[in-house]
Every structure is written in C-alpha cells, then in structure tokens.
Amino acid sequence: MIEIELISLVAFLLIAFSIGSNDTSNAFGICIGCRIISVRKSIIPLFALVLIGALFQGDRVVKTVGYELVATSVQISAVALIISAVIIVIANIRGLPVSTHQVIVGSLFGSGVAFGTSVSVETLSKIVLSWLLSPFISGFLAILVFLSIEKFLRHYNFLQVEKILKSLLLCSAVVIAYNMGANELATAIAPIARSRDYHSIAFLGAISVSIGAFTLSRRIAETLCKGITTLDPKSGLSAHFGAGLAVYLFTILGMPVSATYSLVGGITAVGLLKGVRTVKFRVLKRIALNWAFAPILAFILSSIASKIYLWI
Amino acid sequence: MRAEERVIDNIGKMLILSLSACELLRKAVLEKNKILLEEISRIERDGDDLRRSTARQIYRGAFLPYLRTNILRLVEDVDDILNTTDKAGKYFRKIEDLGFLENSIEIERILDLNVMLCKILSKNFIEFFKVPEKLSEAMIVVRMLEKEADNLKHSILENLKKKDLEFWDGIFTFNFIEALEEISDVVEDTMDTLQVVVLSL
Numbered sequence: 001m002i003e004i005e006l007i008s009l010v011a012f013l014l015i016a017f018s019i020g021s022n023d024t025s026n027a028f029g030i031c032i033g034c035r036i037i038s039v040r041k042s043i044i045p046l047f048a049l050v051l052i053g054a055l056f057q058g059d060r061v062v063k064t065v066g067y068e069l070v071a072t073s074v075q076i077s078a079v080a081l082i083i084s085a086v087i088i089v090i091a092n093i094r095g096l097p098v099s100t101h102q103v104i105v106g107s108l109f110g111s112g113v114a115f116g117t118s119v120s121v122e123t124l125s126k127i128v129l130s131w132l133l134s135p136f137i138s139g140f141l142a143i144l145v146f147l148s149i150e151k152f153l154r155h156y157n158f159l160q161v162e163k164i165l166k167s168l169l170l171c172s173a174v175v176i177a178y179n180m181g182a183n184e185l186a187t188a189i190a191p192i193a194r195s196r197d198y199h200s201i202a203f204l205g206a207i208s209v210s211i212g213a214f215t216l217s218r219r220i221a222e223t224l225c226k227g228i229t230t231l232d233p234k235s236g237l238s239a240h241f242g243a244g245l246a247v248y249l250f251t252i253l254g255m256p257v258s259a260t261y262s263l264v265g266g267i268t269a270v271g272l273l274k275g276v277r278t279v280k281f282r283v284l285k286r287i288a289l290n291w292a293f294a295p296i297l298a299f300i301l302s303s304i305a306s307k308i309y310l311w312i
Numbered sequence: 313m314r315a316e317e318r319v320i321d322n323i324g325k326m327l328i329l330s331l332s333a334c335e336l337l338r339k340a341v342l343e344k345n346k347i348l349l350e351e352i353s354r355i356e357r358d359g360d361d362l363r364r365s366t367a368r369q370i371y372r373g374a375f376l377p378y379l380r381t382n383i384l385r386l387v388e389d390v391d392d393i394l395n396t397t398d399k400a401g402k403y404f405r406k407i408e409d410l411g412f413l414e415n416s417i418e419i420e421r422i423l424d425l426n427v428m429l430c431k432i433l434s435k436n437f438i439e440f441f442k443v444p445e446k447l448s449e450a451m452i453v454v455r456m457l458e459k460e461a462d463n464l465k466h467s468i469l470e471n472l473k474k475k476d477l478e479f480w481d482g483i484f485t486f487n488f489i490e491a492l493e494e495i496s497d498v499v500e501d502t503m504d505t506l507q508v509v510v511l512s513l
Contacts, residue, residue, distance in 0.1 A: 034377055035372070035373025118451070139354050153513075157441055157442040157443075158441040158442070158444075158509070158510050159316060159317070159320065161443055161513045162376060163314075163316075165376065165513070168377065232378055232512070233376045233378050233513065234513075236378075
C-alpha cells in the first residue's frame with residue numbers, strides 16, 4: 001500500500017511539474033516575453049501565488065473532483081494519477097497541447113467506473129458543462145475588458161497608456177497564477193486529497209510547479225513572446241484578463257476549468273470583435289477536436305489500466 | 313528614469329542634433345564655409361552613438377514587443393535625417409565651382425525649409441506623444457513644406473541645366489541638390505512613423 005501511495009505521490013509531483021513548465025506561460029509568459037519581469041524573478045511570486053491559491057480556494061475544486069465526482073480510494077487515485085501523468089508527459093514531449101484538468105477528470109472517472117466505486121454523473125455533467133461554457137464566458141469577459149480599456153485609456157497619452165498596459169498585464173498574470181493554485185493544482189491534488197494532508201501536498205505541489213516553471217517555461221515564454229508581437233497589447237491583455245476572471249469565477253463554483261481553453265475563448269472573442277477575418281477557424285477546429293479527444297482518451301486508458309490492476 | 317523615458321529622451325536628443333546639423337548646413341552653404349561641414353560629420357557620429365544606445369535600450373526591454381519595431385524604425389528614421397544632412401554636406405564639400413549659388417534664392421529657401429521642418433519635429437516631439445491632434449496638424453504642415461521643397465528642387469535642376477559646368481562639379485552639384493531635398497523627404501517619413509507609433513496604442 002505504501003508503494004502505491006508513493007507512486008501516486010510521484011505521479012502528482014510530475015503533473016505539478018508539468019503544470020509549472022507549461023502553464024506558467026499562461027500566467028507570467030506575456031510578462032516575461034515583454035520583459036516586464038524576468039523568469040528568475042517570476043518564480044518567487046509564482047510559488048507564493050500558487051500556494052496561496054491552493055490554500056485559500058483550492059478546497060472547492062478538490063471537493064468537486066476528489067469527493068463528489070468519484071468516491072476515491074488509494075488504488076483509484078494511483079491509477080488515475082499515473083495514467084494522467086503518462087498522457088501529460090507524452091503530450092508535452094510530442095508538443096501536443098492537452099488540458100491537465102480534462103486528463104485528470106477523465107482518468108479519475110474512468111478509474112472509478114472500472115473499480116465499480118460510486119461515481120456521480122451529475123457532477124461530471126456539471127464539469128463538462130463548465131468546460132463548454134468557460135471559453136464563452138471568458139470571451140464575454142474579454143470583450144468587456146477590451147471595451148473598458150478602450151474607453152478608460154482614451155484619456156491618457158502614449159507613454160501613460162504603455163505604463164498602464166504593463167501594470168495591467170502584471171495584474172492579469174497575478175490572477176492567472178492564483179488560479180493555477182486554486183484550480184489547476186487543486187485538480188491534481190484532488191485524487192489524493194482523501195489520503196494525505198492537504199496543506200503539505202499543496203506546499204509540495206507549489207514547489208514542483210515552481211521547479212517546472214524555472215526549468216522549462218523560458219522556452220515557452222519566448223515562443224509566446226514571438227506570437228504576442230502579432231497581437232496588439234490591448235487585445236492580448238483583454239483576452240488574458242478575461243480568461244483569468246473566467247477561471248476565477250469557475251474556481252468559486254468549484255469547477256475545474258482550463259486556463260488555456262479560456263484564453264483561446266478570450267482571444268477568439270476579441271478577434272471576432274475586430275472582424276471575423278482575424279480568427280483562424282481551422283486552428284479553432286483543431287483545438288476543439290483536441291478538447292474532446294483528451295478526456296475520452298484519459299477515460300479509456302484509465303479504465304483499461306484499472307481493469308488490468310484488478311485482474312492482477 | 314524608466315527605460316521608455318530614456319528612449320524618448322534619446323530620440324529627442326537626436327532630433328535636436330538634426331536641427332543643429334541643418335542649421336550648420338544652411339550657414340555653411342550660404343557663407344560658403346566648408347570648414348563648418350566637419351562639424352556636421354561630428355554631429356552625425358554623435359547621432360550614431362545615440363542610435364546604438366537607444367537600440368540597446370529597446371533590445372533590453374523598453375516598450376511592449378508590439379511597439380518595439382516601430383519605435384526602432386522611428387530611431388532609424390531620425391538617424392537618417394542626420395545621415396542625409398551629412399551626405400549633402402559631403403557633396404557640397406566636393407563642389408569646386410560654387411557659382412550656382414549666386415542669386416539662388418531657391419537653394420536658400422530649401423535650406424530654410426529643412427531647418428523649419430526639423431524645428432517642427434524637435435520642438436514638439438514630446439508634445440506629439442501627449443497630444444496626438446497636434447501631430448495630425450503638424451503632419452499637414454510638414455507635407456506642404458515637403459512639397460514646396462520638391463518643387464524647388466525641380467526648378468533648381470532646370471536652371472542648372474542651362475549652366476556650363478565641369479563634369480564632376482555637375483555631378484556633385486546635382487547630388488548635393490538631391491540630398492538637400494531628400495532631408496525634407498526623410499523628415500516627412502519620420503513624421504509618418506511617429507504617427508504610426510502614437511496611434512498604435
């Protein structure tokens with residue numbers, strides 16, 4: 001039993017590392033790219049915000065995923081986390097964007113079904129509905145932010161606008177980094193929340209997220225910076241802020257939603273506001289396919305792994 | 313001082329240098345004093361130093377990435393005013409027969425126009441960032457002055473055709489007049505880039 005717990009802990013740390021290496025770009029990536037803050041300087045606030053997020057509001061998402069969705073046991077959690085970690089690591093190596101939330105929820109549900117424990121279809125429906133709604137709500141909020149910025153910044157001159165935009169980008173990064181702890185890390189903690197002390201796991205998770213951010217996120221931030229140069233600052237900031245606010249709203253509701261998909265929703269909405277031609281629908285279609293494929297794959301693989309475990 | 317303020321400050325200094333260069337060129341041509349032209353080359357080198365230092369500031373992270381390309385273009389445009397003024401000075405130095413300057417109010421007018429254009433840009437540069445409407449008004453004035461300089465150039469060249477000039481003197485005089493008018497072109501380009509920068513946020 002101790003070995004299983006240890007394996008699930010390692011898998012959790014691996015997922016947290018992956019959250020740090022990939023999703024830090026959602027939070028501080030733009031700020032790093034714009035050289036508002038350096039990678040090294042962003043690590044301490046990132047660690048603090050992730051930890052604060054996980055400790056202050058992470059319990060809501062943990063309750064939904066770890067308690068209401070599936071009646072977890074050590075074995076269910078171990079299988080779900082190992083499968084999630086394998087999918088996330090392979091996807092990262094191959095450069096495929098997957099949502100940590102979707103993979104964990106899909107794996108946990110698949111494992112729960114295979115083990116024959118009590119699973120809540122109602123909770124799953126609520127989570128799937130959140131996944132569906134989050135890009136739209138993010139888009140709506142991004143448009144609101146965009147229109148407000150346009151109206152508010154009209155009274156300021158060029159240099160003041162530049163300064164305000166930089167400050168707002170940093171505020172937006174703070175919101176997203178907080179969400180990383182309160183929503184993303186909390187989703188990863190959820191499967192093992194019953195068997196371990198939440199505070200110490202949150203602390204370990206925040207450390208792993210920070211290590212992941214420090215070692216791998218520079219490359220991602222640089223890529224993001226190159227991409228962001230084609231996006232004007234007001235649109236980029238609006239999409240960023242809209243996504244941050246949307247994920248925060250879902251965190252209050254205890255729903256695990258992806259910041260990346262919310263960001264896609266925000267960027268698309270602001271793009272549509274500026275003109276349909278600015279939106280690349282082919283890319284959106286690929287993202288939507290990936291969105292549907294990841295949790296289904298996680299569900300199937302986790303069910304098979306659980307059956308094998310039970311058979312052995 | 314913030315990195316962005318340092319960049320703006322440096323561009324302001326480059327514009328002051330370009331005004332000084334244009335005033336010196338005017339004085340050198342009207343007084344036929346070629347020694348003054350060396351000072352223009354020195355000013356041009358100072359401008360190069362400022363351009364390099366400004367580019368470094370931008371590379372280190374001044375301004376949002378979205379703005380950096382246009383800010384750098386603005387710096388290069390301002391540097392181009394200095395380069396063109398220096399180029400005009402260098403051609404003038406090579407001309408031996410300065411007879412074409414006798415009674416040429418048109419050349420004097422182009423020199424005056426260049427000084428006026430640089431004055432508009434350098435005196436109001438900071439103001440343009442604060443009041444974009446003022447920039448739009450200045451754009452109209454700059455376009456009018458540039459057009460006048462262009463018309464004057466063609467008139468000078470027509471008159472030049474009638475003069476009996478030695479081959480090399482003819483080439484250098486032609487190049488000098490071309491460069492003289494090019495200064496107003498470059499100032500207009502700088503104003504265009506400045507407008508793109510100011511309106512981009």
